[in-house]
Amino acid sequence: MPREARRFWWLAAIAGAAYALSLRSTPYADQAIAKLFLCALLLFAAMYHRVPGERVWLCAALIFSGAGDVLLAVPTLAQGFVMGLGAFLVAHLAYFVLFWRVRRRWGAVPTWHRIAIGVVWIAAALSYAMYWPGMGALKAPVACYVIVLAMMATAALLAGLPGEWAAVGALLFTVSDALIGTTRFVGSVPAQEYTIWILYALAQLLLVAGVMAPRLAQDTSH
Numbered sequence: 001m002p003r004e005a006r007r008f009w010w011l012a013a014i015a016g017a018a019y020a021l022s023l024r025s026t027p028y029a030d031q032a033i034a035k036l037f038l039c040a041l042l043l044f045a046a047m048y049h050r051v052p053g054e055r056v057w058l059c060a061a062l063i064f065s066g067a068g069d070v071l072l073a074v075p076t077l078a079q080g081f082v083m084g085l086g087a088f089l090v091a092h093l094a095y096f097v098l099f100w101r102v103r104r105r106w107g108a109v110p111t112w113h114r115i116a117i118g119v120v121w122i123a124a125a126l127s128y129a130m131y132w133p134g135m136g137a138l139k140a141p142v143a144c145y146v147i148v149l150a151m152m153a154t155a156a157l158l159a160g161l162p163g164e165w166a167a168v169g170a171l172l173f174t175v176s177d178a179l180i181g182t183t184r185f186v187g188s189v190p191a192q193e194y195t196i197w198i199l200y201a202l203a204q205l206l207l208v209a210g211v212m213a214p215r216l217a218q219d220t221s222h
Contacts, residue, residue: 016201039066099155134185166210
């Protein structure tokens with residue numbers, strides 16, 4: 001990661017940790033703004049990504065993630081959950097395109113990545129079945145979201161990126177979103193606000209680090 005980008009990445013990590021600590025006082029004034037700092041600072045880091053064809057998708061993913069963060073943090077917004085869901089769906093599509101562009105041949109995919117892909121799709125189906133009784137009119141939108149989320153995680157696990165940052169980040173993102181669905185459609189989870197946010201913040205930090213990590217010249221030609 002370029003030196004300039006590392007500074008913003010670390011500031012984003014600090015902002016994410018600060019927001020996690022602030023959850024003790026939620027809800028509070030300007031909570032949506034405080035929540036936005038994570039993705040805003042990661043967006044500044046992403047602007048230093050040296051692969052233009054990927055930079056636009058990474059920035060788009062972070063912009064729509066930030067929009068989703070804000071929409072989900074405004075309790076007075078009548079359609080905040082649905083609008084936030086839509087924003088994150090677009091963010092996952094942007095991540096999917098980014099990772100799909102650098103996908104590896106199946107034979108070059110590590111064994112644990114292949115296993116994880118199967119687990120992701122099984123977990124997606126089981127999660128949707130668990131949400132079903134409580135979804136009401138949201139069955140179709142949630143189905144689309146679950147599918148796109150699984151597609152994003154699959155593409156990250158197929159991506160030919162150095163290290164395991166992006167793969168682990170994508171998996172943490174799926175767990176965080178699964179917990180959101182559980183708290184929304186099934187019931188509360190112990191320490192849910194902290195767990196969901198910490199997993200989400202780690203996911204975004206790892207995804208950006210994975211995409212921006214130095215790689216071989218042939219890998220940056222996509």
